[in-house]
Amino acid sequence: xxxxxxxxxxxxxxxxxxxxxxxxxxxxxxxxxxxxxxxxxxxxxxxxxxxxxxxxxxxxxxxxxxxxxxxxxxxxxxxxxxxxxxxxxxxxxxxxxxxxxxxxxxxxxxxxxxxxxxxxxxxxxxxxxxxxxxxxxxxxxxxxxxxxxxxxxxxxxxxxxxxxxxxxxxxxxxxxxxxxxxxxxxxxxxxxxxxxxxxxxxxxxxxxxxxxxxxxxxxxxxxxxxxxxxxxxxxxxxxxxxxxxxxxxxxxxxxxxxxxxxxxxxxxxxxxxxxxxxxxxxxxxxxxxxxxxxxxxxxxxxxxxxxxxxxxxxxxxxxxxxxxxxxxxxxxxxxxxxxxxxxxxxxxxxxxxxxxxxxxxxxxxxxxxxxxxxxxxxxxxxxxxxxxxxxxxxxxxxxxxxxxxxxxxxxxxxxxxxxxxxxxxxxxxxxxxxxxxxxxxxxxxxxxxxxxxxxxxxxxxxxxxxxxxxxxxxxxxxxxxxxxxxxxx
Amino acid sequence: xxxxxxxxxxxxxxxxxxxxxxxxxxxxxxxxxxxxxxxxxxxxxxxxxxxxxxxxxxxxxxxxxxxxxxxxxxxxxxxxxxxxxxxxxxxxxxxxxxxxxxxxxxxxxxxxxxxxxxxxxxxxxxxxxxxxxxxxxxxxxxxxxx
Numbered sequence: 156x157x158x159x160x161x162x163x164x165x166x167x168x169x170x171x172x173x174x175x176x177x178x179x180x181x182x183x184x185x186x187x188x189x190x191x192x193x194x195x196x197x198x199x200x201x202x203x204x205x206x207x208x209x210x211x212x213x214x215x216x217x218x219x220x221x222x223x224x225x226x227x228x229x230x231x232x233x234x235x236x237x238x239x240x241x242x243x244x245x246x247x248x249x250x251x252x253x254x255x256x257x258x259x260x261x262x263x264x265x266x267x268x269x270x271x272x273x274x275x276x277x278x279x280x281x282x283x284x285x286x287x288x289x290x291x292x293x294x295x296x297x298x299x300x301x302x303x304x305x306x307x308x309x310x311x312x313x314x315x316x317x318x319x320x321x322x323x324x325x326x327x328x329x330x331x332x333x334x335x336x337x338x339x340x341x342x343x344x345x346x347x348x349x350x351x352x353x354x355x356x357x358x359x360x361x362x363x364x365x366x367x368x369x370x371x372x373x374x375x376x377x378x379x380x381x382x383x384x385x386x387x388x389x390x391x392x393x394x395x396x397x398x399x400x401x402x403x404x405x406x407x408x409x410x411x412x413x414x415x416x417x418x419x420x421x422x423x424x425x426x427x428x429x430x431x432x433x434x435x436x437x438x439x440x441x442x443x444x445x446x447x448x449x450x451x452x453x454x455x456x457x458x459x460x461x462x463x464x465x466x467x468x469x470x471x472x473x474x475x476x477x478x479x480x481x482x483x484x485x486x487x488x489x490x491x492x493x494x495x496x497x498x499x500x501x502x503x504x505x506x507x508x509x510x511x512x513x514x515x516x517x518x519x520x521x522x523x524x525x526x527x528x529x530x531x532x533x534x535x536x537x538x539x540x541x542x543x544x545x546x547x548x549x550x551x552x553x554x555x556x557x558x559x560x561x562x563x564x565x566x567x568x569x570x571x572x573x574x575x576x577x578x579x580x581x582x583x584x585x586x587x588x589x590x591x592x593x594x595x596x597x598x599x600x601x602x603x604x605x606x607x608x609x610x611x612x613x614x615x616x617x618x619x620x621x622x623x624x625x626x627x628x629x630x631x632x633x634x635x636x637x638x639x640x641x642x643x644x
Numbered sequence: 645x646x647x648x649x650x651x652x653x654x655x656x657x658x659x660x661x662x663x664x665x666x667x668x669x670x671x672x673x674x675x676x677x678x679x680x681x682x683x684x685x686x687x688x689x690x691x692x693x694x695x696x697x698x699x700x701x702x703x704x705x706x707x708x709x710x711x712x713x714x715x716x717x718x719x720x721x722x723x724x725x726x727x728x729x730x731x732x733x734x735x736x737x738x739x740x741x742x743x744x745x746x747x748x749x750x751x752x753x754x755x756x757x758x759x760x761x762x763x764x765x766x767x768x769x770x771x772x773x774x775x776x777x778x779x780x781x782x783x784x785x786x787x788x789x790x
Contacts, residue, residue, distance in 0.1 A: 168774060169777075322760060325728030325729040328761065328763075389666070394710030394711070395710055410667075411668040412706060429667065472762035473762065478764065513729075514728065549733070560729070568757075
C-alpha cells in the first residue's frame with residue numbers, strides 16, 4: 156500500500172489538506188498526518204517516499220498515485236533549495252514527524268535535553284543556557300539565561316514557568332507551527348525551565364484564534380505527563396486581546412483579570428504570576444532549549460552574528476511568492492530573505508515596503524535591504540526584528556493608509572491603562588486623517604505625538620506604534636506629501 | 645426566577661464548580677459559559693460573580709475587556725475575516741468590502757486581527773474551521789454556504 160504523508164498544520168488544512176487526505180484514503184492509500192515543512196505556497200504538500208507534490212487538490216490525487224503528476228512534482232523535499240538552505244535547530248522535526256507521536260519524538264532525539272538537564276544542578280543548567288547566548292524570541296531579545304537565573308535565585312517555594320503563546324503579530328506563525336507540529340519540544344523546554352528554576356508548574360497561554368494549536372498542546376501535555384513529572388503543565392486560552400502578548404498583561408489575564416499592563420518593576424522574575432517568581436518566555440525561546448541542553452551551549456552559539464546567537468525561525472508573509480517558515484542563523488540580510496529566498500512578491504509587482512516585527516515593527520524600503528537580521532542592526536536602523544515576522548507589500552501599497560492603520564490597531568487593542576497609548580492612538584489616527592485631508596503641517600504633530608507615545612507608554616503597544624508610523628513617514632514621504640498636494644489643489 | 649433562569653443559574657454554578665480548583669479560574673469559566681450559551685449576559689455575570697466570590701463589577705470588567713466575550717448572543721452565522729497587515733498586503737481590504745455587500749445583514753462578518761496563516765491570505769475563520777487563499781469566488785462560496 157502506498158504511504159502518503161500530508162501535514163495537519165492549520166495552514167495546510169486551510170488550503171484543503173483534509174480533503175486531499177480523504178481522497179487518498181478513499182483510493183486505498185495509507186495516509187499519515189505529519190507536521191508541515193513550512194513551504195506554504197506548496198500546501199497541501201503530499202509526500203510519497205520522500206518525493207513532494209504540491210500544491211495538491213483532491214482532483215490531482217489519482218494522477219499523483221498513478222505517477223503522472225509531473226507538473227506538481229518538486230522532487231525530494233529535503234533537497235528543495237528552500238529547505239536545504241535553512242539551519243533548522245528549533246524546527247528540526249518540521250515535516251518529518253507525526254506531531255502527537257511519542258515514538259516519533261523519541262526516535263528523533265526527543266527528551267535528550269531533559270535527560271541532560273536532569274543530570275545537572277539547577278545552576279549548571281542556567282550556565283549552559285547563558286553560554287548558548289539564547290535571547291528571548293518574543294521580541295525583546297532579553298538573555299534567557301539571565302531571566303532564568305533571577306528566578307532560580309528568587310526565594311520561595313512556589314514559582315511558575317509561563318509560556319507566552321499569544322502570537323498576535325500579523326505576519327508571524329512560528330509559535331503556531333511549533334505547537335501544532337512539534338508540541339513535545341515545547342513541553343520539554345518548559346520542563347527543563349522547571350528544573351533550572353525550581354518551578355513545579357507551568358502554564359501555556361495560547362490565543363483563542365489558534366484552535367488547532369490549543370488541541371495539539373492539550374493532547375501533548377496529557378501524553379507527556381509521565382515524561383515530565385513531577386512538573387505539570389496546564390493549557391490556558393486567551394480571549395482575543397492582542398495586548399495579552401505583553402508579558403505582564405498576560406500574567407494578569409492568567410490570573411483571571413482584565414489584561415492590563417503592569418508597571419515594571421517589579422519584574423515578573425521577582426513577582427510574576429500570583430505574585431510569585433515567574434519565568435515568562437516565548438514559545439520559540441522555550442522550544443530552542445532542548446537543543447541547547449542536548450547538543451551543548453557551543454553548538455547553538457556557533458550560529459549567528461554579534462550578540463544575536465543561534466537561529467531565528469523567520470516567517471515570510473504577506474505578498475510574497477515563496478512564503479513560509481525559514482529558520483536561519485542571524486546575519487542573513489532582509490534583501491536575501493525577501494528577494495533571493497522569498498522570490499519577491501506573489502503579485503509579481505515590485506516590492507515597495509517590508510514590515511518586520513509585526514504591527515509594531517518598522518516599514519523598510521528596498522534601500523535598507525542590506526540590513527542584516529540581528530537585534531542590534533535592526534535597532535540601529537530604527538526598527539526591530541520582534542518575533543521574526545516579515546510582511547511584504549508590493550508597489551500598490553498606500554503608506555499613509557498603513558500609518559493610519561497602525562494607530563487604528565493600537566486604539567483597538569490598547570488596554571487603556573496608560574494615557575499616551577489610550578489617547579495617543581486615537582489622536583494619532585485623527586491627526587493622520589488631517590494629513591491625508593491635505594494639512595501638511597499636521598505631520599509635525601504626528602512626530603511629536605510619536606515621541607510622547609514612545610517614551611511615555613507603559614509597554615510596547617503604545618511605545619512601539621511609532622515605529623510603523625514614523626518609518627512610513629520617513630521612508631515614504633511621497634505618500635504623505637502627494638496626498639496633501641492632491642487635496643490642496 | 646423563571647424555570648429557565650434557574651436551570652441556567654444551576655448550569656453556570658456547575659461550570660464554576662468544575663473549574664473551582666484551578667488557579668485563576670475566571671477566563672476558563674467565561675469561555676465555558678459562552679460555549680454553552682453563546683454569550684455572557686448580565687444574569688451569567690451575576691451567577692459567576694457570586695459563585696467565584698467576586699464583585700459583579702470585576703466580572704463585568706473582564707467580560708468587557710476581551711474581544712471574544714459577548715454580552716448578547718449573535719443569532720446570525722459568524723464569519724471572521726482577517727484584516728491585519730499580512731492579509732492587507734494580499735488584498736483583504738477590497739475583499740472585506742465586497743464580502744460585507746455580498747453577505748448583507750444575513751451573516752455577521754467580523755474582523756479578526758491575525759489567524760497565523762499570513763503567507764496564504766486573505767484568510768477567514770468560521771467556528772474553528774480555517775480558510776486560506778480567499779478570493780471573491782472562494783469567499784462567496786463560504787458566505788453562500790452559511
